[in-house]
Amino acid sequence: MSAHVEFMARSSFIELGARERARALLDAGTFRELLGPFDKIESPWLPLQGIVCQADDGVVVAQGALDGAPAVVAAIESAFQGGSIGEVAGTKIAAALELALRDCERGRIVRPVLLFETGGVRLQEANLGLAVIAEIQAAIVALRRHVPVVGVIAGMVGCFGGMSLAAALCSQLIVTRQGRLGMNGPEVIEQEAGIAELDASDRRLVWSLIGGEQRVASGMADALVEDDAVQLRDAVVAAFARGVPATHRTEQIDTYLDRLAQVDPNTVTPVSMRAIFGGQPGADADMAGVEAVPATEASNAAPTTRGSTWFAALTGGACVQRPVAYADAPLGNTVARFVAVVPDPAQRFARAVDNVVGLEQGWRLARAVREAITADADAPVKRPIVAIVDVKSQAYGRREEMLGVHLACAAAVDAYAAARLAGHPVVALIVGPAMSGAFLAHGYQAHRIAALDAPGTMVHAMGKAAAARVTRRSVEALDELADRITPMSYSINAFAKLGLLDRLIEQIDADAPSAVQVDRVRGVLVSLVDDARRGPHDLSHRLQSDAARGTRAASIKVRDTMRAQWCDD
Amino acid sequence: MEQLTFDFPAMRAVAHRAHVGVVGSGDLEVLLAPNDAQTAHVVIRTSVDGYGHIWQHVLERFFTRYDGAARIEINDFGATPGVVALRLAEAVEASEL
Numbered sequence: 001m002s003a004h005v006e007f008m009a010r011s012s013f014i015e016l017g018a019r020e021r022a023r024a025l026l027d028a029g030t031f032r033e034l035l036g037p038f039d040k041i042e043s044p045w046l047p048l049q050g051i052v053c054q055a056d057d058g059v060v061v062a063q064g065a066l067d068g069a070p071a072v073v074a075a076i077e078s079a080f081q082g083g084s085i086g087e088v089a090g091t092k093i094a095a096a097l098e099l100a101l102r103d104c105e106r107g108r109i110v111r112p113v114l115l116f117e118t119g120g121v122r123l124q125e126a127n128l129g130l131a132v133i134a135e136i137q138a139a140i141v142a143l144r145r146h147v148p149v150v151g152v153i154a155g156m157v158g159c160f161g162g163m164s165l166a167a168a169l170c171s172q173l174i175v176t177r178q179g180r181l182g183m184n185g186p187e188v189i190e191q192e193a194g195i196a197e198l199d200a201s202d203r204r205l206v207w208s209l210i211g212g213e214q215r216v217a218s219g220m221a222d223a224l225v226e227d228d229a230v231q232l233r234d235a236v237v238a239a240f241a242r243g244v245p246a247t248h249r250t251e252q253i254d255t256y257l258d259r260l261a262q263v264d265p266n267t268v269t270p271v272s273m274r275a276i277f278g279g280q281p282g283a284d285a286d287m288a289g290v291e292a293v294p295a296t297e298a299s300n301a302a303p304t305t306r307g308s309t310w311f312a313a314l315t316g317g318a319c320v321q322r323p324v325a326y327a328d329a330p331l332g333n334t335v336a337r338f339v340a341v342v343p344d345p346a347q348r349f350a351r352a353v354d355n356v357v358g359l360e361q362g363w364r365l366a367r368a369v370r371e372a373i374t375a376d377a378d379a380p381v382k383r384p385i386v387a388i389v390d391v392k393s394q395a396y397g398r399r400e401e402m403l404g405v406h407l408a409c410a411a412a413v414d415a416y417a418a419a420r421l422a423g424h425p426v427v428a429l430i431v432g433p434a435m436s437g438a439f440l441a442h443g444y445q446a447h448r449i450a451a452l453d454a455p456g457t458m459v460h461a462m463g464k465a466a467a468a469r470v471t472r473r474s475v476e477a478l479d480e481l482a483d484r485i486t487p488m489s490y491s492i493n494a495f496a497k498l499g500l501l502d503r504l505i506e507q508i509d510a511d512a513p514s515a516v517q518v519d520r521v522r523g524v525l526v527s528l529v530d531d532a533r534r535g536p537h538d539l540s541h542r543l544q545s546d547a548a549r550g551t552r553a554a555s556i557k558v559r560d561t562m563r564a565q566w567c568d569d
Numbered sequence: 570m571e572q573l574t575f576d577f578p579a580m581r582a583v584a585h586r587a588h589v590g591v592v593g594s595g596d597l598e599v600l601l602a603p604n605d606a607q608t609a610h611v612v613i614r615t616s617v618d619g620y621g622h623i624w625q626h627v628l629e630r631f632f633t634r635y636d637g638a639a640r641i642e643i644n645d646f647g648a649t650p651g652v653v654a655l656r657l658a659e660a661v662e663a664s665e666l
Contacts, residue, residue, distance in 0.1 A: 017591055037588045037598070038586060038588065038600065050570040051570065052615065052644050054598060054644055055588070055598060055642070055644065079591045079592075079596065080591055080593055
């Protein structure tokens with residue numbers, strides 16, 4: 001067949017809307033939508049801001065058959081609010097995955113397919129968007145032990161933000177040339193790091209860094225398909241046929257740290273990285289593997305941050321490795337692992353010298369946590385893991401995107417979630433900013449979250465100035481909205497109203513805590529560890545507080561309604 | 570955002586509900602469902618304020634040819650009158666399949 005005839009015979013998948021995409025993947029006549037537009041579960045937050053809702057909030061969830069086997073597809077509609085993840089949209093995806101998990105645990109295997117087309121968190125629902133993305137990630141990690149979770153990035157929006165971590169957690173990722181996968185969108189990088197770092201209007205450059213072809217050539221996606229509904233469906237079926245991989249990409253810590261070590265950050269190009277990253281992963285199952293790259297020695301020049309201060313205080317002055325400090329220290333009548341991200345002036349990747357989560361930070365967080373999992377594999381009682389959270393952002397940079405900062409962060413998400421599922425009580429202690437993708441990677445998978453009620457502690461999906469630029473509002477207008485709309489607020493007190501914060505610790509000097517204050521914080525950690533030991537290993541606890549029943553009523557309604565509509569035979 | 574409502578006389582029952590379109594730039598979604606009363610009831614939420622008279626004209630023209638007793642909900646993100654008319658026709662067609 002000539003190229004022209006072949007092209008004309010294709011039926012574009014990219015041109016389909018979310019509903020048609022889901023329908024095109026499922027076996028003919030089996031598409032059955034859950035929480036469809038006539039259920040009218042819309043965003044409760046958009047009308048408060050004068051924004052028109054879509055009746056399905058931009059996500060289509062459908063059950064049906066895929067090659068004869070039970071399947072569930074969640075498809076994101078890119079035309080509505082850029083495919084952004086709000087409370088309802090994201091909860092629909094999380095609920096579908098949680099129900100698939102429930103069925104799998106009962107022996108009924110359901111094949112989950114995620115059609116990503118998203119810029120990430122919907123900034124108008126900021127903190128709830130971030131929270132539901134953490135829930136989606138938790139569900140993927142739990143579900144992919146039973147069945148491959150297959151992701152598709154067809155284009156043309158691509159997959160960005162916290163959802164790029166969700167894509168990286170998938171067992172198999174199918175992309176087109178038009179698709180893009182990155183943590184920070186090109187415009188965000190240009191805005192945050194300058195046009196010299198990345199000219200977002202240079203499409204050739206952008207696609208050479210994070211486009212579908214490059215992602216497959218560098219081993220960060222599994223299959224490259226043409227923009228054709230039939231070929232795409234065949235690729236999805238083939239992905240399930242390969243079964244659950246022995247080790248997921250996000251578990252291959254040594255492999256990826258070794259690859260990063262081989263890269264010269266100053267000279268690496270999309271082509272040169274392929275030789276290093278395109279190969280098959282080495283043996284990685286043995287987590288006790290030798291240190292591939294020595295961690296940077298503690299440097300006297302490194303600034304003190306709240307992260308380093310609290311790490312020192314809680315571990316009794318353990319050696320601070322950079323950029324990820326971790327140590328075991330007494331907590332109550334047990335020994336806990338404390339983990340913090342700290343500045344690393346000698347960091348090879350120049351855009352990640354601060355307390356941000358970049359390539360090395362993501363993989364090293366994963367290692368710090370997985371070491372504890374491996375060490376306690378046979379222990380009847382697993383040690384608590386405490387994430388000391390003081391992270392300004394993820395690292396914004398061209399090299400970071402090219403070398404897979406989304407994957408590094410996903411590895412950290414995976415490790416924390418795996419620790420939780422293995423029975424380690426995981427507690428996040430917010431002592432400074434807990435921003436966006438950095439918080440997803442370091443803290444948001446915890447069983448329990450505590451925060452210091454001090455100036456400078458905050459949780460949000462994007463820095464205020466950047467969020468103002470992206471949503472075309474002034475900082476003052478954002479502040480005004482934040483007063484009225486709880487999930488948009490930057491204050492830790494507002495975050496507490498979302499039901500996501502288990503303890504707000506008052507009257508602590510976050511920068512220079514006294515010994516008494518440190519003891520008080522330690523006491524809170526002990527009680528949260530005890531709580532976590534008693535509760536389930538998933539994140540369902542987050543919806544059970546009085547605060548959640550009020551502010552997250554939509555999240556609860558989506559889950560209840562989907563459970564009622566779910567067909568398990 | 571502005572909300573508008575309109576009522577038109579209807580002559581016959583509508584058999585099926587239908588959903589078409591998307592709340593994307595220059596587009597809209599239409600949810601058309603059978604109405605218990607023998608009238609057509611239209612509720613519009615639009616991102617563009619101050620165009621009530623245009624909606625009135627577009628709907629008057631549409632209802633010269635459509636007589637179904639339907640509840641029609643429109644979520645509009647700045648669609649032009651031509652796009653609105655096409656989406657309404659598409660919704661009717663889908664409801665009569």
